[in-house]
Amino acid sequence: MLKIFDYLFGMFSNDLAIDLGTANTLVYLKGKGVVIREPSVVAVQKMNNGQQKVLAVGMEAKKMLGRTPGNITAIRPMKDGVIADFDITEEMLRYFIHKVHNRKTLVRPRIVICVPSGITQVEKRAVKESAESAGAREVYLIEEPMAAAIGAGLPITEASGNMIVDIGGGTTEVAVISLAGIVYTKSVRVGGDKMDEAIVQYIKRKYNLLIGDQKAEAIKIELGEAYPGNGVRSMEVKGRDLVSGIPKTHEINSDEIRDALSEPVNAIVDAVKICLERTPPELAADIVDKGIFLAGGGALLRNLDILLREETGLPVFIAEDPLSCVVLGSGKSLDELNLLRSVAVSS
Amino acid sequence: MEYSVDIVIPVWNRPVEVRSCLASLACSSPNARIIMVNCCSERETERILDEFAELLDDRAMLVSTQRNVGRVAAINHGLSLASAPLVLLVHDGVVAFPGWLEPMVDAMGTNPDIGLLIPAKNGKGKSTHGMRRALLETDHGSLGVMMVRRELYASIGGFDADMDGDLWCLRDYSRRAERAGFRTARTESCRLDYAEPQQLGSLQRQEERLRRGAQLYLERWGEQRSYCFLFLGEGAADGADDLLRSVMTAARQGSRILILADKKNAVKLVCHESSLLHDGIVIETLPPIFTARAARRRLEMLRASSHDMVMVDLSGSGDTGGASPHEFIAATESRRQRHYFPGEGG
Numbered sequence: 001m002l003k004i005f006d007y008l009f010g011m012f013s014n015d016l017a018i019d020l021g022t023a024n025t026l027v028y029l030k031g032k033g034v035v036i037r038e039p040s041v042v043a044v045q046k047m048n049n050g051q052q053k054v055l056a057v058g059m060e061a062k063k064m065l066g067r068t069p070g071n072i073t074a075i076r077p078m079k080d081g082v083i084a085d086f087d088i089t090e091e092m093l094r095y096f097i098h099k100v101h102n103r104k105t106l107v108r109p110r111i112v113i114c115v116p117s118g119i120t121q122v123e124k125r126a127v128k129e130s131a132e133s134a135g136a137r138e139v140y141l142i143e144e145p146m147a148a149a150i151g152a153g154l155p156i157t158e159a160s161g162n163m164i165v166d167i168g169g170g171t172t173e174v175a176v177i178s179l180a181g182i183v184y185t186k187s188v189r190v191g192g193d194k195m196d197e198a199i200v201q202y203i204k205r206k207y208n209l210l211i212g213d214q215k216a217e218a219i220k221i222e223l224g225e226a227y228p229g230n231g232v233r234s235m236e237v238k239g240r241d242l243v244s245g246i247p248k249t250h251e252i253n254s255d256e257i258r259d260a261l262s263e264p265v266n267a268i269v270d271a272v273k274i275c276l277e278r279t280p281p282e283l284a285a286d287i288v289d290k291g292i293f294l295a296g297g298g299a300l301l302r303n304l305d306i307l308l309r310e311e312t313g314l315p316v317f318i319a320e321d322p323l324s325c326v327v328l329g330s331g332k333s334l335d336e337l338n339l340l341r342s343v344a345v346s347s
Numbered sequence: 348m349e350y351s352v353d354i355v356i357p358v359w360n361r362p363v364e365v366r367s368c369l370a371s372l373a374c375s376s377p378n379a380r381i382i383m384v385n386c387c388s389e390r391e392t393e394r395i396l397d398e399f400a401e402l403l404d405d406r407a408m409l410v411s412t413q414r415n416v417g418r419v420a421a422i423n424h425g426l427s428l429a430s431a432p433l434v435l436l437v438h439d440g441v442v443a444f445p446g447w448l449e450p451m452v453d454a455m456g457t458n459p460d461i462g463l464l465i466p467a468k469n470g471k472g473k474s475t476h477g478m479r480r481a482l483l484e485t486d487h488g489s490l491g492v493m494m495v496r497r498e499l500y501a502s503i504g505g506f507d508a509d510m511d512g513d514l515w516c517l518r519d520y521s522r523r524a525e526r527a528g529f530r531t532a533r534t535e536s537c538r539l540d541y542a543e544p545q546q547l548g549s550l551q552r553q554e555e556r557l558r559r560g561a562q563l564y565l566e567r568w569g570e571q572r573s574y575c576f577l578f579l580g581e582g583a584a585d586g587a588d589d590l591l592r593s594v595m596t597a598a599r600q601g602s603r604i605l606i607l608a609d610k611k612n613a614v615k616l617v618c619h620e621s622s623l624l625h626d627g628i629v630i631e632t633l634p635p636i637f638t639a640r641a642a643r644r645r646l647e648m649l650r651a652s653s654h655d656m657v658m659v660d661l662s663g664s665g666d667t668g669g670a671s672p673h674e675f676i677a678a679t680e681s682r683r684q685r686h687y688f689p690g691e692g693g
Contacts, residue, residue, distance in 0.1 A: 046363065072366075073362070073363060073366060197390065200390075204411075208411075210393070210396075210397055210400075210409065210411070211397070212394070212397045212398065212401065213394065240397065240400050240401075240409045242385075242409065242410055242411040243410065244408075244410070245382065245383075245407075245408030245409050245410040245428060246405075246408060247400075247404070247405075
């Protein structure tokens, strides 16, 4: 009987898949695709009694900062892939669910939430409860590498091994997947944010020039590369000279940025190598045949696939839409309930 | 662009406080430039500084020290970069409000001999600009909020980073300012709710720093004295111009002055050209009846409780057993000329 109701409710509910990333949150609406792509930022105001009042979430929060005076601070509830603040995470979930979910229907949505693979039981329960109190009927948790693998189109239900490297904002997760389960996973707290940070520190050390995170990200996108490519690109960067204190412009090139990114990139390469060493040889042989798949925003770093190919000797491929892989994979699982039930982690 | 005020704020972490402070300064001080001295803060705070530097553009300077040099050295660094005629030192716990700067700028403008100016503390955050409130001289400023005349800085240099970074360092700077002909004052026309910067380190270390600061001050400026004057009887305050000027000088040198006076003399003293408006000068009005007896009792109490207090006998009778006015004036003048202090103009 319950299954019939479930089926009936499923016909009317606006099921959602949410990728709660360190840098960005993506929301997939069943039947519509990715409908939200906003920064995982919450603007809070500290009250006199010490409590925090949420003023805005996502893009609105990012716009508020630096424009509105007062005691408004930005909080990133997901730090290095870990939920640092559950209350704020709940507020963020509530905001995105309400923004997307059609409140006109009487049915509460089924929600799939992507979580980091190293998540503890306590955190899983907390995320589930947060989503339920934010309005979910049913909550499923999927580990991010699994979602990324589904989104990348890998045959995860088969016996053969698949390796996925999901390079997100806060973490990089390397996972070997077989028979709809994660056989081995290695997570490192290095991702896009650490790359931006590395660029900021490099330019500060070399030129005594301070640049913001957004500029660093723009430099990463424009000039960043993991392996030398064809030609050297350069661009002008405006920052604050830390000796004179006034704005200053400097030219930097791709060779310098490659140098700046070497530490975080090498950390990712090391994680992949460790994963390969520790994978059972039968699955490793499958990976040798099929190759390594890159997903997440970090996969877009120029020539990272070439570097990994050089270091591991294996074919390396970049997923078709690496930025949306995780949420697309979660969304795909919404359409296939059996798949969802097989890949979801229990709390 | 020329700014009338440069605001120097040393920063070391405390991102919430720094954001509040900078946001309030940005909004309430439109004619001031903000000089942020970053003492190796963590990235979270550095982001905030960069955010405000970008927001304020030419109105901001953001400099970083290679290592955490401490508050006093950071302030000195900020002072060396300032070019406006007035430099306001602010610590990150301060939250400014619209109109807060104008009373201090006005007070500095109308009193060119004031080198250091602090706002009155623990007010409700309202400026009483426009109301006629006196400037009260004091023997030290505050690293919480203090306006420094750039001319003074050019003359005597920055704060002594070897001292405690607190009371004795401030007293030393006020003494150096006084030697260069500048006064330290507090203005009642700007009231601000602010806390002094927190002193870091263990209690033992803090006490040790205070002791070292006090010792250095003693070596440079000599012992701080306490004096008691008795103005009793018709005309006691008349013709005491030289003495009262010396009293102000002594107070500016760090001496503590207690003046016991009957009501008539008390009124004359308050209205005197020397004003006697100094933190270090207390005028106690004696009761109108049995005044002489009250004066004797008060003097006995003072002798019993303050062994180092010097009674200055204005009557010339020798009854108080203390110094004569002439001796007091000579001693004050001697202290003004005798003591060495290092590093002027540095």
